[in-house]
Amino acid sequence: xxxxxxxxxxxxxxxxxxxxxxxxxxxxxxxxxxxxxxxxxxxxxxxxxxxxxxxxxxxxxxxxxxxxxxxxxxxxxxxxxxxxxxxxxxxxxxxxxxxxxxxxxxxxxxxxxxxxxxxxxxxxxxxxxxxxxxxxxxxxxxxxxxxxxxxxxxxxxxxxxxxxxxxxxxxxxxxxxxxxxxxxxxxxxxxxxxxxxxxxxxxxxxxxxxxxxxxxxxxxxxxxxxxxxxxxxxxxxxxxxxxxxxxxxxxxxxxxxxxxxxxxxxxxxxxxxxxxxxxxxxxxxxxxxxxxxxxxxxxxxxxxxxxxxxxxxxxxxxxxxxxxxxxxxxxxxxxxxxxxxxxxxxxxxxxxxxxxxxxxxxxxxxxxxxxxxxxxxxxxxxxxxxxxxxxxxxxxxxxxxxxxxxxxxxxxxxxxxxxxxxxxxxxxxxxxxx
Amino acid sequence: xxxxxxxxxxxxxxxxxxxxxxxxxxxxxxxxxxxxxxxxxxxxxxxxxxxxxxxxxxxxxxxxxxxxxxxxxxxxxxxxxxxxxxxxxxxxxxxxxxxxxxxxxxxxxxxxxxxxxxxxxxxxxxxxxxxxxxxxxxxxxxxxxxxxxxxxxxxxxxxxxxxxxxxxxxxxxxxxxxxxxxxxxxxxxxxxxxxxxxxxxxxxxxxxxxxxxxxxxxxxxxxxxxxxxxxxxxxxxxxxxxxxxxxxxxxxxx
Numbered sequence: 001x002x003x004x005x006x007x008x009x010x011x012x013x014x015x016x017x018x019x020x021x022x023x024x025x026x027x028x029x030x031x032x033x034x035x036x037x038x039x040x041x042x043x044x045x046x047x048x049x050x051x052x053x054x055x056x057x058x059x060x061x062x063x064x065x066x067x068x069x070x071x072x073x074x075x076x077x078x079x080x081x082x083x084x085x086x087x088x089x090x091x092x093x094x095x096x097x098x099x100x101x102x103x104x105x106x107x108x109x110x111x112x113x114x115x116x117x118x119x120x121x122x123x124x125x126x127x128x129x130x131x132x133x134x135x136x137x138x139x140x141x142x143x144x145x146x147x148x149x150x151x152x153x154x155x156x157x158x159x160x161x162x163x164x165x166x167x168x169x170x171x172x173x174x175x176x177x178x179x180x181x182x183x184x185x186x187x188x189x190x191x192x193x194x195x196x197x198x199x200x201x202x203x204x205x206x207x208x209x210x211x212x213x214x215x216x217x218x219x220x221x222x223x224x225x226x227x228x229x230x231x232x233x234x235x236x237x238x239x240x241x242x243x244x245x246x247x248x249x250x251x252x253x254x255x256x257x258x259x260x261x262x263x264x265x266x267x268x269x270x271x272x273x274x275x276x277x278x279x280x281x282x283x284x285x286x287x288x289x290x291x292x293x294x295x296x297x298x299x300x301x302x303x304x305x306x307x308x309x310x311x312x313x314x315x316x317x318x319x320x321x322x323x324x325x326x327x328x329x330x331x332x333x334x335x336x337x338x339x340x341x342x343x344x345x346x347x348x349x350x351x352x353x354x355x356x357x358x359x360x361x362x363x364x365x366x367x368x369x370x371x372x373x374x375x376x377x378x379x380x381x382x383x384x385x386x387x388x389x390x391x392x393x394x395x396x397x398x399x400x401x402x403x404x405x406x407x408x409x410x411x412x413x414x415x416x417x418x419x420x421x422x423x424x425x426x427x428x429x430x431x432x433x434x
Numbered sequence: 435x436x437x438x439x440x441x442x443x444x445x446x447x448x449x450x451x452x453x454x455x456x457x458x459x460x461x462x463x464x465x466x467x468x469x470x471x472x473x474x475x476x477x478x479x480x481x482x483x484x485x486x487x488x489x490x491x492x493x494x495x496x497x498x499x500x501x502x503x504x505x506x507x508x509x510x511x512x513x514x515x516x517x518x519x520x521x522x523x524x525x526x527x528x529x530x531x532x533x534x535x536x537x538x539x540x541x542x543x544x545x546x547x548x549x550x551x552x553x554x555x556x557x558x559x560x561x562x563x564x565x566x567x568x569x570x571x572x573x574x575x576x577x578x579x580x581x582x583x584x585x586x587x588x589x590x591x592x593x594x595x596x597x598x599x600x601x602x603x604x605x606x607x608x609x610x611x612x613x614x615x616x617x618x619x620x621x622x623x624x625x626x627x628x629x630x631x632x633x634x635x636x637x638x639x640x641x642x643x644x645x646x647x648x649x650x651x652x653x654x655x656x657x658x659x660x661x662x663x664x665x666x667x668x669x670x671x672x673x674x675x676x677x678x679x680x681x682x683x684x685x686x687x688x
Binding site: 385388392393396398399403406409 | 482483484485505506507509510511515516518521522523524525526527531532533535536539540543575576592596
């Protein structure tokens with residue numbers, strides 16, 4: 001009963017402390033009001049919710065939280081960067097864009113990188129109908145909560161025929177001063193026709209309390225454009241991340257996503273792709289590694305709406321100690337989507353008897369002329385290979401690290417940005433040696 | 435070099451080796467022959483430290499010390515090398531990474547500085563050339579997609595890189611055509627010195643035309659039932675393993 005009461009506490013706090021200034025221009029007040037009503041009636045997801053069957057938030061939402069305010073923006077330790085080259089660095093502290101800590105020096109002319117409250121009317125009219133168009137606030141409580149509390153979303157707008165050479169790096173930093181903080185970063189990315197952009201998200205946290213981030217992104221990929229999207233989720237502090245990314249692809253474009261989740265108390269990723277027009281391609285790669293009692297849950301959906309699209313997905317998990325991994329991947333091929341090629345694979349390695357993986361590949365096909373495959377395998381360390389390496393003098397610890405690195409590198413090697421790939425490999429090596 | 439006394443070994447409760455006695459001195463090359471299932475490969479595996487096998491009796495002294503105390507990687511560091519009958523494919527681990535890790539662990543055990551990439555490359559190049567192996571081989575994953583001949587050549591190449599003292603070849607001739615057999619044999623012969631000891635496990639006499647043994651032992655049903663010089667291999671080839679089975683049966687009955 002205690003748990004239930006506390007759940008109600010946080011839920012109630014989030015509802016009662018919700019406020020929106022109806023007079024401000026770009027605040028989407030009616031959307032947000034609708035969203036808070038939805039959250040108020042849905043409540044936090046529980047194990048009874050099919051989409052949350054294996055991921056329990058109860059121990060997280062049991063805690064008292066403060067809702068992240070703008071005033072906490074101060075500074076953060078930026079000494080270690082995973083990129084060598086200068087990037088367009090966008091820093092978010094507790095979900096709020098920190099322009100003073102960001103570096104937009106390399107921003108090409110014409111592209112817009114700013115919060116909704118600061119963009120001009122012309123840009124606002126371009127994006128008005130897009131915001132919230134890819135999210136479902138009626139059934140998805142976490143997204144409804146984000147939509148309600150994200151007071152000033154961030155826009156990346158890339159006009160037609162623009163190639164953005166530098167990487168756009170979102171640094172999501174959570175900070176607390178000995179109290180638990182919940183924050184709601186929200187991003188809208190719109191690319192025009194014939195554009196190219198590379199996006200990187202990284203995560204960090206500071207403070208002795210719990211940092212709970214609820215990050216929602218919407219990405220519109222324009223015709224004949226290329227979007228490469230990297231997520232590097234590695235926070236040695238015990239933080240909690242809910243991260244939903246909704247992507248819609250226009251004709252003849254390519255969206256690729258590479259999500260590497262290395263550390264964190266609890267991570268839930270929802271990655272939803274809609275192939276809305278013909279001739280597009282999607283690549284989804286993921287590597288999730290859990291240890292201690294941590295939990296990482298990856299839900300992906302690739303929705304083939306129109307013909308002649310290709311999707312290719314590979315997620316790999318390394319599950320250690322008493323931790324749990326979840327992979328739930330769904331491919332939907334609609335009736336119209338003839339000549340679809342859709343492939344999905346999930347491969348997991350369990351390192352202990354107490355590690356758990358729940359994997360559920362799903363395929364729903366309503367078209368008849370398609371090539372689709374899906375599958376999941378779960379295994380343990382190959383003892384033959386272990387013996388082979390040891391018979392050449394390699395110690396058991398190093399042999400294990402070599403095999404796990406080889407397993408993980410199939411994903412890491414897909415990263416085309418050299419400095420990012422190299423940094424991740426170094427961190428991966430350190431992580432696997434422990 | 436190695437002294438095996440009354441060695442008894444089981445796997446999953448089944449006794450495979452039922453009392454093996456064997457002494458191999460530096461500079462000697464011993465061949466172990468025997469029919470399938472006689473325990474030849476078990477002996478090789480136990481010497482290299484494969485963990486599934488349970489030693490239920492006897493002892494193995496290596497350079498005067500108890501070998502059975504050491505885990506597989508320590509045995510390799512002390513100079514024992516096993517060329518596998520079925521070399522293991524390791525996707526995602528390049529030969530270069532594998533060999534450099536192995537060499538540097540060996541060097542560390544000897545209190546030597548690790549080799550950097552350049553030194554390693556110059557060290558490895560010569561040895562690859564001797565084995566007729568292309569440099570691009572270094573970037574391939576260990577044994578992945580290798581032909582039978584390539585796998586065995588890779589084993590012998592690893593042997594030359596690791597410079598062991600006690601070399602065990604487990605059916606290295608199986609799956610080799612005559613050209614590959616010659617290259618592999620040449621690799622072994624070039625490696626023979628007065629300091630190194632060899633144990634060559636083979637089903638067929640053919641390999642011993644190229645790698646000439648000092649001693650030949652025939653193993654059957656977990657015991658060495660006959661020992662001799664290289665002429666024993668020829669006799670065995672001529673009379674077949676039925677002859678050995680008969681000998682063994684007589685020995686048990688007497």
